[in-house]
Amino acid sequence: MSKIIVMIGAPGAGKGTQSRLLSEKYGYPQISTGDILREMAQADTSLGRKIKETMAAGQLVSDEILAQVILERTSQPDCENGYILDGYPRTLNQAHLLEDLALKQRKQVHLARVVVSEDALFKRLTGRRTCAKCGEIYNIYFRSPKVEGVCDLDGAPLAQRSDDNPESVSRRFEEYRRSTAPLIDYYRQSGRLIELDGELPVMEVFEKLCAVIEGPKS
Numbered sequence: 477m478s479k480i481i482v483m484i485g486a487p488g489a490g491k492g493t494q495s496r497l498l499s500e501k502y503g504y505p506q507i508s509t510g511d512i513l514r515e516m517a518q519a520d521t522s523l524g525r526k527i528k529e530t531m532a533a534g535q536l537v538s539d540e541i542l543a544q545v546i547l548e549r550t551s552q553p554d555c556e557n558g559y560i561l562d563g564y565p566r567t568l569n570q571a572h573l574l575e576d577l578a579l580k581q582r583k584q585v586h587l588a589r590v591v592v593s594e595d596a597l598f599k600r601l602t603g604r605r606t607c608a609k610c611g612e613i614y615n616i617y618f619r620s621p622k623v624e625g626v627c628d629l630d631g632a633p634l635a636q637r638s639d640d641n642p643e644s645v646s647r648r649f650e651e652y653r654r655s656t657a658p659l660i661d662y663y664r665q666s667g668r669l670i671e672l673d674g675e676l677p678v679m680e681v682f683e684k685l686c687a688v689i690e691g692p693k694s
């Protein structure tokens with residue numbers, strides 16, 4: 477049965493970093509709802525402006541918009557053999573919708589949560605820089621590029637996200653505690669949630685994640 481790998485974690489926990497590595501290793505597309513919404517926010521339409529304001533304020537975009545985004549994106553042919561959800565679901569409503577979708581698509585959901593303390597997350601988010609061209613993720617404190625402000629891979633400039641300032645980060649933490657914590661409890665009670673120590677070095681987290689996804693070797 478093909479897989480839906482769901483990466484759950486607080487803002488900055490490393491969902492994007494681990495999803496990119498998973499995508500390279502297994503060939504599944506990485507579906508980042510944050511990236512899709514950031515692209516939608518660039519449109520000069522009432523929907524685009526609404527999404528932009530919501531994200532910059534560190535709040536969650538509505539479940540209705542997300543339902544449409546997920547349905548459209550996961551219906552693409554590249555998702556047929558499986559896909560990685562980076563940032564979805566984040567509410568109980570979204571989790572229920574995903575369950576229905578997985579049934580319809582005949583896919584098995586694997587849930588992994590990356591756990592990091594809020595103090596460490598704050599530095600990760602305010603120090604994050606992303607390549608505007610290829611999306612490679614850096615951090616001025618922990619993973620700096622060879623040349624300041626420039627991507628090692630393609631020489632493109634690095635950008636800081638508009639919601640990575642201290643005020644928006646605090647709002648994102650609040651939103652996470654309010655909306656996503658109940659979802660974590662729900663998944664934990666179902667016995668399907670795998671929790672990983674996200675404060676380990678990136679490749680150590682990745683090794684553990686792969687072991688979980690591949691299951692015990694026979």
Ligand code: AP5
Pocket residue numbers: 485486487488489490491492493494509510511513530531534535536537538542562563564565566570600601603604605613614615618619648674675676677678681
């Ligand atoms: P989104 O873009 O998903 O942001 P987020 O959840 O706040 O998560 P981030 O992307 O900030 O962090 P990450 O966990 O991917 O960490 P990363 O790997 O980059 O969403 C943005 C907004 O979109 C939301 O606020 C909301 O408005 C909206 N949205 C999105 N999905 C939605 C949904 N389902 N419903 C409603 N609204 C939605 O790593 C962070 C930094 O840490 C990097 O610098 C990285 O290099 C570093 N790092 C990573 N791993 C490690 C490690 N092991 N050790 C040291 N440093 C590390």
